Amino acid sequence: MRVAVVGATGRIGRLTVEALERAGHETVGISRTQGVDVYTGEGLVAALTGVDAVIDTSSSAATDHDEAVAFFSRSTINLLEAERQTGVQHHVLLTIVGLARFYGNAHAAGKRAQERLVERGPVSWSIQPATQFHDFAEMATIWTERDGSATVAPLLMQPVAPADVADVLAEIATGQPHGRCPDLAGPELQDLVDLARRTRAARGTPIRLIPTWSGIHGRDMAGDVLLPGPGARIAPTTFDDWLAGETMSRALAPPGG
Numbered sequence: 001m002r003v004a005v006v007g008a009t010g011r012i013g014r015l016t017v018e019a020l021e022r023a024g025h026e027t028v029g030i031s032r033t034q035g036v037d038v039y040t041g042e043g044l045v046a047a048l049t050g051v052d053a054v055i056d057t058s059s060s061a062a063t064d065h066d067e068a069v070a071f072f073s074r075s076t077i078n079l080l081e082a083e084r085q086t087g088v089q090h091h092v093l094l095t096i097v098g099l100a101r102f103y104g105n106a107h108a109a110g111k112r113a114q115e116r117l118v119e120r121g122p123v124s125w126s127i128q129p130a131t132q133f134h135d136f137a138e139m140a141t142i143w144t145e146r147d148g149s150a151t152v153a154p155l156l157m158q159p160v161a162p163a164d165v166a167d168v169l170a171e172i173a174t175g176q177p178h179g180r181c182p183d184l185a186g187p188e189l190q191d192l193v194d195l196a197r198r199t200r201a202a203r204g205t206p207i208r209l210i211p212t213w214s215g216i217h218g219r220d221m222a223g224d225v226l227l228p229g230p231g232a233r234i235a236p237t238t239f240d241d242w243l244a245g246e247t248m249s250r251a252l253a254p255p256g257g
């Protein structure tokens with residue numbers, strides 16, 4: 001099959017391209033660095049010509065509610081219209097578990113708008129909700145790091161390995177449209193502050209962590225809000241195995257690479 005990956009240079013997109021190619025499929029990478037912009041629509045119809053399925057793993061760093069909703073809405077409208085024009089048969093969206101249970105977060109508002117557009121759109125679809133990725137804890141500390149400290153919400157989560165998510169997306173895109181798929185999660189319950197501490201220690205960049213609900217992750221995300229629902233698909237890679245693999249590959253990477 002010929003499968004386009006939107007956000008192909010991103011954390012999940014890159015791994016999804018690898019998973020598809022390992023399984024013998026042809027891929028088309030879509031991102032601004034590859035000359036295609038889903039927000040403006042530039043280059044989209046040309047990129048999707050001859051494509052059987054699209055996996056949308058794009059993202060926006062917007063922390064403003066209206067900006068996040070505008071990015072995910074506009075880019076999805078453009079994408080679905082270009083897919084309709086070019087005869088794409090299957091649209092696969094990666095989304096976040098529990099979006100109907102928390103309302104204070106701008107990114108989540110954008111993802112909810114995106115899900116609605118896909119569900120009502122002209123192309124047969126699969127929507128795969130996933131829990132937070134194993135690298136979420138490190139990102140959360142980077143967003144708020146200042147003078148050797150970072151604020152992190154003490155979120156309860158069941159994080160999943162990025163490569164496991166990519167494998168599932170590749171499998172879904174090369175099958176029949178499925179509608180809403182069962183939640184995808186990793187094998188263990190974790191606390192975000194603890195994950196952040198362990199990740200930064202493994203990286204050799206320890207930091208003072210201040211647990212708080214006053215940042216971008218508020219009390220509406222506390223308790224079991226982020227946890228997978230009944231019948232979830234449980235991916236195999238534990239946080240510790242992922243962290244050990246990451247630490248090893250960083251140690252082996254060429255200097256500056």
Ligand SMILES: NC(=O)c1ccc[n+]([C@@H]2O[C@H](COP(=O)([O-])OP(=O)(O)OC[C@H]3O[C@@H](n4cnc5c(N)ncnc54)[C@H](OP(=O)(O)O)[C@@H]3O)[C@@H](O)[C@H]2O)c1
Binds near residue numbers: 040094097111
């Ligand atoms: N992080 C988590 O824990 C988690 C959990 C569940 C679901 N998700 C979802 O997973 C998805 C992927 O997240 P990620 O962390 O892998 O994202 P990421 O690393 O930030 O990558 C985002 C990708 O989107 C592309 N992109 C951004 N704006 C674009 C535009 N206008 N046109 C074309 N491409 C554009 C970027 O490439 P360019 O900059 O080159 O354009 C990049 O390839 C997101 O939708 C997120 O909501 C994340």
